[in-house]
Amino acid sequence: MWGIVRRRVSSASTLQRMLYASRSFSSAAKEMTVRDALNSALDEEMSADPTIFVMGEEVGEYQGAYKITKGLLEKYGPQRVFDTPITEAGFAGIGVGAAYHSLRPVVEFMTFNFSMQAIDHIINSAAKSNYMSAGQVSVPIVFRGPNGAAAGVGAQHSQCYAAWFGSCPGLKVLCPYSSEDARGLLKAAIRDPDPVVFLENELLYGESFPVSAEVLDSDFCLQIGKAKIEREGKDVTITAFSKMVGHALKAAEILAKEGISAEVINLRTIRPLDRATINASVRKTNRLVTAEEGFPQNGVGAEICASVVEESFKYLDAPVERIAGADVPMPYATNLERLAVPQVEDIVCAAKRTCFRSV
């Protein structure tokens, strides 16, 4: 049961933090930050398979813009962990070209906002190639980096790309929340023979989650396309991914005190969406709230709502509710930013609305 998850609150200047979770793996109930989870997953995969290499801006000498690739340069050398010039289109294409020839690149975008410079290669050269070449050329590449809003970084550094990449056939789009998700999904992504877009979250990097011994095993992989029920409930289904899972769990706590038992689903994979789990849950609870950080129109929540209305219409007792970011470019001022990103109260209110309780 994931009812209560102990979390260390991350400070505002995560980028500056050199102190991260201690690396003592000797005791039973271990905790691991998402940053360490990603780092250890990369480390283990790279040591097992010499065709895997990491490329991106600042991944080498700088130890990673967000320190995800810390220590990898010393361990694997500059030919497997290399710094690129600031040329997203160029180096994403180089990664795809290398993947065509059976190498396994992990391309880091400093944030996914910069992936827009390389989006032609992600969609046209990577996602569509297996199809256009009738299976001759598969592209085992991973594009990873932080996605979505950070803290006070302004409109051009805060967009969530889950919906855009999630709409493209040929891609697999993953969105981890906890350290277990981060480790398991990144390993699965690296081992996958298809192009994977791996959307992390900068604010989650410093958060700690308990990890079991099974998670720490070097062969630990999570299934792509399978969502996780983080908290079971019977009154309303709340779907979320990435940072919103944390908000949804907090909302579920608040709702529990008011007698509403919420089921929280951590999507983990945006494409392919686990419609089976979502629909099974809605058929049990009869109410749906989707939560996401991105813009509302054509978002992930829109797709989930459509899927549920198409497949489980008879089971719905209330209109579906979508919680999304505000339909504006992200403002800079802290109070405005707070208004532009969904908060716990928004999810609580939406859940109450579906239960026809006064908000």
Place this chain on the structure above:
Amino acid sequence: MSSSTFSSMNTIKSSCFTTENHSLNPSSIIPTSSFLVSTHKLRFNTPTANSPPCFIKNRQTHIVAVSDVKQKQLKSTPSVGNLLITKEEGLELYEDMILGRTFEDMCAQMYYRGKMFGFVHLYNGQEAVSTGFIKLLKQQDCVVSTYRDHVHALSKGVPAREVMSELFGKTTGCVRGQGGSMHMFSKEHNLIGGFAFIGEGIPIATGTAFTSKYNREVLKQADCDHVTLAFFGDGTCNNGQFFECLNMAALWKLPIVFVVENNLWAIGMSHERATSDPEIWKKGPAFGMPGVHVDGMDVLKVREVAKEAVARARRGDGPTLIECETYRFRGHSLADPDELRDPSEKAHYAARDPITALKKYMIENKLAGEAELKAIEKKIDELVEEAVEFADASPHPDRSQLLQNVFADPKGFGIGPDGRYRCEDPKFTQGTAHV
């Protein structure tokens, strides 16, 4: 330039390609500042006391760009030793160019008869570039092309019947009808596309060249020395990705040759109107690699330049930028009315037809007789006819092909309502891909 240039021998000075700087004296260069691009804090770049600081070592000051191929007059009676090609090589080149021309002409016919559809871009007139370069390559070497890729595919060894079937959209095509004219791939022949976006192929080509180096140095496959050729046009040379890749290829000394097929027109936009400095070969030295300009209507000149560039890449000396002055006899695509180009310009280049020129060279130098060349033309005619018949008779793709090959791992289609992966359902591919 008239076709009489074929009677003179054309060579490249090999020193044009060298970038090693034997006479560089560090003390005559600007004294190093302690912080200007200083690398002393980097883990993998610590300079020793004797080697010049990194930023000087990487600056190439002796790149020579050849503005045209040097010519040397032949004696009046050429002996075989002075010729650029042997008879076998000549026949191979001739056959390849005839195949390219005949195939493209047949495509035009088929398009107007409705057998081919969509966007079709023909290569007539540019055969010297494809033949001159690709016939020097090994099977493992890679060719990356654009949408004007039929002849690159044929030169690289993809059978004509497979290319024709692909154009007809039949399941026997080289990519089973899924790609079409603009997306030819062949893993067997290392033809890595076929890309519709201009400039898209250049980073991909840089990536395959990167793989060659990675395989050799990290995976320790000592015999891996494959070279990549990236073909693209004059319009692409104004695109950002082109410059990004010139930089990275030179920076990491990748085994790649950048081949610009400058046919002076990007659909209806003339090169002069689009480019601040139309001499594309000059952009090579700006990034630290040789830039060479060659007459792309002359297959022998192209071949000489290509030999040097490919050898350079294979040795590990890094990339080369080669601008081939060439011309397309037809419009940009079969849908292009081609009204903007001056008829006299077209006539000028038609007189420099590479096939006619090679024929003349071979006959004049007694490498082959008229009858032999005619026999080759007949053989190719029959080959292309047979390719059309094969394509016509081939079946259209089955409905189940719609959902195939979207993913290498079809679990990517996700889990169905019954809790199992959709792809495990045997009737899955009969569906419509609506999830």
